[in-house]
Amino acid sequence: MNRPRKGPAAVTLKDLAAELGIHVSTVSRVLHSDTDEARGAASPETARRVRELAERRSYSPDPHATSLRTRKTRSIGVIVPRLSDLVLATMYEGVEEAAAESDYSTFVMNSHDRLDEQRVKTEIMLKRRVDGLILGDVHADSALVRDLASRQVPFVLMNRRHPGFPSSTCDDTAGGRLAADHLWSMGHRSVGIIAGEPYASTGLDRTSGFVERWRELGVEIPQSHILPSPFDTAGGRRGGEEILRLGGGVPTSVFAVNDFAAIGAMGAFRAAGLTVGHDIAVVGFNDTSLAAQLPIPLTSVRSPMLEIGRAAVGLLHRVMAGEDVEALRFQPELAVRESSAPGAVESGRALRAG
Amino acid sequence: MNRPRKGPAAVTLKDLAAELGIHVSTVSRVLHSDTDEARGAASPETARRVRELAERRSYSPDPHATSLRTRKTRSIGVIVPRLSDLVLATMYEGVEEAAAESDYSTFVMNSHDRLDEQRVKTEIMLKRRVDGLILGDVHADSALVRDLASRQVPFVLMNRRHPGFPSSTCDDTAGGRLAADHLWSMGHRSVGIIAGEPYASTGLDRTSGFVERWRELGVEIPQSHILPSPFDTAGGRRGGEEILRLGGGVPTSVFAVNDFAAIGAMGAFRAAGLTVGHDIAVVGFNDTSLAAQLPIPLTSVRSPMLEIGRAAVGLLHRVMAGEDVEALRFQPELAVRESSAPGAVESGRALRAG
DNA sequence: GAGATGTACCCAATCGATTGGCCGACTGAA
DNA sequence: TTCAGTCGGCCAATCGATTGGGTACATCTC
Numbered sequence: 194m195n196r197p198r199k200g201p202a203a204v205t206l207k208d209l210a211a212e213l214g215i216h217v218s219t220v221s222r223v224l225h226s227d228t229d230e231a232r233g234a235a236s237p238e239t240a241r242r243v244r245e246l247a248e249r250r251s252y253s254p255d256p257h258a259t260s261l262r263t264r265k266t267r268s269i270g271v272i273v274p275r276l277s278d279l280v281l282a283t284m285y286e287g288v289e290e291a292a293a294e295s296d297y298s299t300f301v302m303n304s305h306d307r308l309d310e311q312r313v314k315t316e317i318m319l320k321r322r323v324d325g326l327i328l329g330d331v332h333a334d335s336a337l338v339r340d341l342a343s344r345q346v347p348f349v350l351m352n353r354r355h356p357g358f359p360s361s362t363c364d365d366t367a368g369g370r371l372a373a374d375h376l377w378s379m380g381h382r383s384v385g386i387i388a389g390e391p392y393a394s395t396g397l398d399r400t401s402g403f404v405e406r407w408r409e410l411g412v413e414i415p416q417s418h419i420l421p422s423p424f425d426t427a428g429g430r431r432g433g434e435e436i437l438r439l440g441g442g443v444p445t446s447v448f449a450v451n452d453f454a455a456i457g458a459m460g461a462f463r464a465a466g467l468t469v470g471h472d473i474a475v476v477g478f479n480d481t482s483l484a485a486q487l488p489i490p491l492t493s494v495r496s497p498m499l500e501i502g503r504a505a506v507g508l509l510h511r512v513m514a515g516e517d518v519e520a521l522r523f524q525p526e527l528a529v530r531e532s533s534a535p536g537a538v539e540s541g542r543a544l545r546a547g
Numbered sequence: 548m549n550r551p552r553k554g555p556a557a558v559t560l561k562d563l564a565a566e567l568g569i570h571v572s573t574v575s576r577v578l579h580s581d582t583d584e585a586r587g588a589a590s591p592e593t594a595r596r597v598r599e600l601a602e603r604r605s606y607s608p609d610p611h612a613t614s615l616r617t618r619k620t621r622s623i624g625v626i627v628p629r630l631s632d633l634v635l636a637t638m639y640e641g642v643e644e645a646a647a648e649s650d651y652s653t654f655v656m657n658s659h660d661r662l663d664e665q666r667v668k669t670e671i672m673l674k675r676r677v678d679g680l681i682l683g684d685v686h687a688d689s690a691l692v693r694d695l696a697s698r699q700v701p702f703v704l705m706n707r708r709h710p711g712f713p714s715s716t717c718d719d720t721a722g723g724r725l726a727a728d729h730l731w732s733m734g735h736r737s738v739g740i741i742a743g744e745p746y747a748s749t750g751l752d753r754t755s756g757f758v759e760r761w762r763e764l765g766v767e768i769p770q771s772h773i774l775p776s777p778f779d780t781a782g783g784r785r786g787g788e789e790i791l792r793l794g795g796g797v798p799t800s801v802f803a804v805n806d807f808a809a810i811g812a813m814g815a816f817r818a819a820g821l822t823v824g825h826d827i828a829v830v831g832f833n834d835t836s837l838a839a840q841l842p843i844p845l846t847s848v849r850s851p852m853l854e855i856g857r858a859a860v861g862l863l864h865r866v867m868a869g870e871d872v873e874a875l876r877f878q879p880e881l882a883v884r885e886s887s888a889p890g891a892v893e894s895g896r897a898l899r900a901g
Numbered sequence: 902g903a904g905a906t907g908t909a910c911c912c913a914a915t916c917g918a919t920t921g922g923c924c925g926a927c928t929g930a931a
Numbered sequence: 932t933t934c935a936g937t938c939g940g941c942c943a944a945t946c947g948a949t950t951g952g953g954t955a956c957a958t959c960t961c
Binding site: 557559560561571572575576579608609611613614615616617 | 916917918
Binding site for chain 3: 215216217218219222234235236239258260261262263264
């Protein structure tokens with residue numbers, strides 16, 4: 194029934210060997226010895242003929258046969274909350290790029306930030322026999338990482354960190370401090386924080402960095418002003434609405450741990466008649482490509498997302514090689530724009546009102 | 548050196564057979580016959596024991612060995628311009644979901660909309676022996692699809708279509724007409740179109756649908772008002788700036804074939820002192836999650852991105868099964884919001900000025 | 902000239918799963 | 932008693948690549 198299927202039936206080692214009249218093992222060895230002078234694999238002349246024919250027939254080894262034999266697949270699995278989150282999508286671009294450079298392929302799956310899906314997707318990846326995993330969605334209290342570690346599965350974390358495990362992330366605490374310093378220096382002394390999901394180190398670190406810095410500067414941010422929320426526009430909008438309803442007056446500034454949440458919050462503020470950058474300052478995080486192009490350009494803490502993704506692959510390679518590696522944290526930078534511009538503060542109605 | 552590596556060494560058919568004292572082929576057959584009464588595979592009793600042990604040892608067949616034998620990999624390759632484009636990321640989510648439901652895995656790669664990368668990535672996918680391809684980045688004049696077809700590679704197109712090949716897309720022409728009708732009924736008689744890349748059927752169809760509809764209604768849109776642009780915010784911003792410089796006055800409305808381009812254009816208008824939704828109406832396309840949450844909510848043509856992705860998988864299954872299938876076009880809907888709200892037009896300064 | 906050392910390859914097992922054939926045992930009918 | 936027809940399973944080839952272990956012959960050494 195389904196015998197031939199693919200028309201041109203890929204050329205195999207056997208084909209090459211037959212055509213050259215030598216043994217398949219000889220062909221295999223020649224094609225493996227990168228060093229020109231094949232280690233006793235074959236005579237230079239034979240080696241040349243083998244290579245030439247392989248080239249001409251555009252031979253490419255069957256990856257399944259190879260994997261079956263070598264127990265390596267040259268593939269890595271990547272799990273993210275969702276690729277429709279621009280932040281993760283960008284990191285994944287870095288992953289794919291770096292993986293391709295070292296001739297690895299990647300599988301991605303979305304876990305939707307659900308613990309059960311994380312497990313399911315992980316198992317699917319492992320069934321596929323990936324050589325290693327990159328997890329972009331660890332939860333703070335995740336038991337999964339410990340399980341994987343005890344099962345000796347090579348993996349690294351990306352985007353979010355987890356104490357004791359190798360990870361490639363932004364230095365989120367430093368990022369939070371950058372935002373804190375910025376708003377402070379703009380004259381703000383009250384802030385609402387849209388803090389992200391409580392299980393994500395990103396939101397937690399960014400928030401604690403901010404809180405810690407303001408505490409150093411002399412202001413303790415009340416717990417009521419720290420609002421957990423999903424990392425998307427809808428979540429940010431709700432967060433913004435809650436901030437507007439805060440007892441004790443609306444703060445003069447808002448720090449959202451994510452650009453999309455910031456955008457949602459801006460929507461809420463505008464709907465309430467406030468002008469962002471004038472009546473209320475807003476700072477986001479990640480400096481996604483949207484931030485600079487918004488109707489009111491958004492001040493944001495820039496994290497090197499592509500780099501983080503690329504670095505995760507580098508780390509994973511080292512883990513797979515059996516090395517001991519530890520966490521990598523990339524330094525963020527602040528991109529100041531109109532949503533928290535000096536001009537806004539100077540004329541700030543909300544500031545005076547606060 | 549690298550002998551054991553993975554500690555718990557996955558259990559194989561042979562292991563099961565040995566433990567049960569029967570032949571591995573018997574085990575294989577039992578595990579294959581979905582029908583409870585295995586087709587002459589083994590006695591009900593044996594079958595039960597096999598299944599029970601497989602369960603207990605949590606046997607999962609080695610995918611590489613299976614692929615090697617069956618010449619099928621249960622994996623499909625997906626190529627998109629870039630996953631950091633929310634539209635494609637969302638479609639890919641649909642693809643991943645649907646693929647997982649039929650127990651397929653997916654590989655994604657970014658081609659960055661470059662012809663050379665499209666070829667390279669395609670070849671990598673084929674080397675990985677994917678069973679089929681989903682291309683989300685075909686160019687209007689692509690020779691690649693013809694090559695693939697002549698090589699008998701099963702594939703379908705997604706997002707963008709190409710005459711003569713199976714595809715899962717939005718009915719972009721209809722979408723363009725929806726936008727055209729809407730702006731017309733709001734009283735607009737002049738428009739600038741930010742038309743997207745000239746090689747993408749999405750932009751072309753959306754534009755031609757719009758133009759065609761206005762022509763029916765009695766207005767011919769001058770070619771100078773149709774501006775090609777990248778599908779991102781930066782591209783939209785430049786498009787918006789060009790619209791502001793158009794000879795013969797700034798049009799009262801703008802149709803951007805993509806939400807991100809629309810957002811960029813809105814930024815340009817605002818920078819020029821225009822209020823979107825008041826001085827100038829803007830309509831986007833795709834109704835991405837951002838549109839509704841923007842400071843000025845964006846009117847947008849909603850395309851069922853997730854569905855398009857899911858349907859692409861369905862189509863591909865049929866292509867792989869050897870069926871003849873043709874293009875699938877999903878009907879879009881219009882989501883009217885403030886950026887083109889009636890109120891805006893009634894008081895429209897720009898409208899009167901135009 | 903015996904032994905040592907290389908050179909240039911070939912053999913065959915192996916990875917794990919699939920599958921067309923085949924075989925022995927038992928049943929039932931002629 | 933015999934023959935055909937299941938039933939229940941086993942055998943072995945096969946997919947394509949890798950690799951430890953040869954082997955045959957040539958050359959070199961003392």
